[in-house]
Amino acid sequence: MVDNPLMTTRLTRQGFDIYPGFLDRPAQEALVDRLRSVLAVAPLVTPVTRRGPMSVRMSAAGRFGWISDARGYRYEERHPSGVAWPPIPDEVLAIWRAVSGCARLPECCLINWYGEGARMGLHRDEDEGDFSCPVVSVSLGDEGLFRMGNPERGGRTESVWLKSGDVVVMGGAARLAYHGVDRIRYGSSTLLPNGGRINLTLRVVT
Numbered sequence: 635m636v637d638n639p640l641m642t643t644r645l646t647r648q649g650f651d652i653y654p655g656f657l658d659r660p661a662q663e664a665l666v667d668r669l670r671s672v673l674a675v676a677p678l679v680t681p682v683t684r685r686g687p688m689s690v691r692m693s694a695a696g697r698f699g700w701i702s703d704a705r706g707y708r709y710e711e712r713h714p715s716g717v718a719w720p721p722i723p724d725e726v727l728a729i730w731r732a733v734s735g736c737a738r739l740p741e742c743c744l745i746n747w748y749g750e751g752a753r754m755g756l757h758r759d760e761d762e763g764d765f766s767c768p769v770v771s772v773s774l775g776d777e778g779l780f781r782m783g784n785p786e787r788g789g790r791t792e793s794v795w796l797k798s799g800d801v802v803v804m805g806g807a808a809r810l811a812y813h814g815v816d817r818i819r820y821g822s823s824t825l826l827p828n829g830g831r832i833n834l835t836l837r838v839v840t
């Protein structure tokens with residue numbers, strides 16, 4: 635982690651707080667190692683929505699994981715295999731403590747995996763019971779084009795290429811703002827041996 639992350643923050647017009655390069659390369663590598671152990675217990679799955687399978691594969695750590703299947707989408711206390719989600723790694727909780735400004739700890743660390751061609755449409759994170767804490771997002775691996783919108787659908791948007799080690803805080807007016815990932819630059823980072831992008835989102839759920 636950088637010594638004083640507050641020195642590097644950039645506030646977008648939409649109110650999203652971006653910390654470019656929050657994690658240095660060794661910290662990114664250590665985090666990927668920890669995530670490998672999480673995914674060994676709770677493997678990535680392809681969520682299915684009414685519009686069909688998502689291009690992003692997902693897993694989670696923490697008390698809750700977010701699931702979307704034929705029964706709809708919701709937070710669940712177990713992976714579809716029946717195992718409890720593994721605990722959120724300490725390194726991830728340290729990022730939350732440094733940037734969230736929230737006294738509570740996250741109850742869900744969603745793990746999104748973007749392979750070549752994967753994207754995530756514009757959406758709001760609104761399935762949580764409490765919006766007073768921000769959603770904190772951590773990017774690892776290939777660059778992703780992150781689009782930031784407004785609390786209502788439509789209006790002007792602003793886009794930024796998120797790089798490996800960047801952290802985004804969606805709090806205040808940005809907590810319920812639309813956002814998504816238009817595309818990734820597959821193979822732009824050497825962090826993950828087979829390319830791709832990992833994004834973690836930390837949320838207070840209840």
Ligand SMILES: O=C(O)CCC(=O)C(=O)O
Pocket residue numbers: 744746754759771778780813814815833835
């Ligand atoms: O991949 C990203 O940068 C954003 C992920 C996201 O918006 C989500 O998981 O809700």
Ligand SMILES: [Fe+2]
Pocket residue numbers: 757758759813
């Ligand atoms: Fe989101």
